[in-house]
Amino acid sequence: MSTSPSSAVAAAETDGPSSAPIRIGALVPLSRPGWVEAGRHVLAGLELAVREVDEAGGIAGRPLELLVRDTAADPQRAERAVDELAGLGVVALAGEYHSVVARAVAARADALGLPYLCTSAVLDALTEQPTPWVARLCPAQSHSWRVYADFLLGAGHRRIAVATQPSVYWAAGIRILRECLAAHGGTVTELDTGALSPAAVCEGLVWRRATALLLLAGSPEPSVPIVRAVRGDGRLAGVLIGAPAGQPEFAQWAALLGGDGAGVPFLRYLPERLGPPGARVGAALRERLGEAPSFVAFEGYDTVTVLAEVLRSHGTDRAGIAAAWPHVAVEGSRGRIRFSRAPGGAVWQWAWPPVQVVDRDPAAPGRFRVLHGGR
Incomplete structure (x- = not known):
């Protein structure tokens, strides 16, 4: 399907009846000097969760679609990808492993009014100023x-x-x-x-x-x-x-x-023992990767799990997605996920994933x- 950026944005931000895919932009390091192995695991988790959402009927009958962009650990390349994905009508951004890249993504997403759920970048100062647009699954480095x-x-x-x-x-x-x-x-x-x-x-x-x-x-x-x-x-x-x-x-x-x-x-950001949901996800990730999944793969899976729940409960409007962060309560592969904002914190944060x-x-x-x- 070929869609112009303007019509894609209109479709993405409209909650009316449609069979058009709901697009999520995925940012991951898939080439050097990025940490390619980590990027591959993040992407495997994202893709597995999207497949499961779509096999279960999608979001109100609409499938999820990942638009994947390789950041190669380059902040400028990532910023260009954010601009491109925003023009293609994604309702939210997900992913990234490298903190310096995630910080560039978060700043650009904030400027554009585009929700961003950071998967694996822990740097505390993900944004310079408080923003309603950015949330994070992984723990803060501090x-x-x-x-x-x-x-x-x-x-x-x-x-x-x-x-x-x-x-x-x-x-x-x-x-x-x-x-x-x-x-x-x-x-x-x-x-x-x-x-x-x-x-x-x-x-x-x-x-x-x-x-x-x-x-x-x-x-x-x-x-x-x-x-x-x-x-x-x-x-x-x-x-x-x-x-x-x-x-x-x-x-x-x-x-x-x-x-x-x-x-x-x-x-490593996993519980000492995975519960039944985590064990099921782990087995599916192992099959997909052909090796034992890292905690990063679980983070990728949980990112889409959260976004899917937000899309079901709050629709596909970008502002509505950003407003949903404090209301999230969803069972992920590693425990129940809720977001809060600590005093002085700039982004919405799951506090805390298991460490x-x-x-x-x-x-x-x-x-x-x-x-x-x-x-």
Whole structure:
């Protein structure tokens, strides 16, 4: 079906009888330098939920249709995609994994008056000013990374080093960790991966007598070579390697590192045990992906679940969708989802999804162990 942008917008914002699809714009990183594996999992969750909605009769007889755009982790490319999708008549935007990209999407959606449900980007400052148009499913970074800091402190770690790259996201994470650890006499030292080789990172750990190294950097580069170097350095046998951003969640990590990639704690946004709805969704995602689904795939699924419920209860008018955020109460794959706005908060937030600190079991790297939990 070929539809002009103007007629598409009219159709999308009209609640009258129609068999035309209800369009949702999906923004995901599907090419480098984006985290392609994460983008693929987000998209699998989005697509599975759309298929289930359509098989159940759609929204008042109208099917959902995803219009997918690859952001490639590029904020400017994402902004152009938002403009294009708005012109094509989408009633809402969904998705994105990279925080700096999601922030650009949120700003543009706010300017256009287009509802945006952020799937997987945790940066607290998703928008500069409060907006009624943006809601978020994943936890804010200040919440989940404090859970991770609690785990470190509980495990006796006070001298922390971070292997980092320049990024608003990584810088925010360092601030959170530093504040949490400083309150208990801990320290956080930065090791710049742009200036230091993996061998030099090892030397820095020895010199600073760090008990833990956190990978606040991309994967596979430079994180994988750093893990190999640390694991191969006998002086650092007792050093914990951690990755709060979740690099070890994905199959590529295990494929590249094998046993060296086990025992690296990371943040995962799943309950310790999935209920019947989550177990069913997990099985369907596994079939769709051909591998174990990450928590990111569940986030994608829950995003469409929320939007479908809003469309059923509040219609397809964009302003009506945005007004519905505080009234959402829907059972997702990981628990009941409701949105609220904390004092000073700029977006509507599910507070909170389940948060775990997990690692791959050294005895069986394909199996995950829950080390610490929070909410």
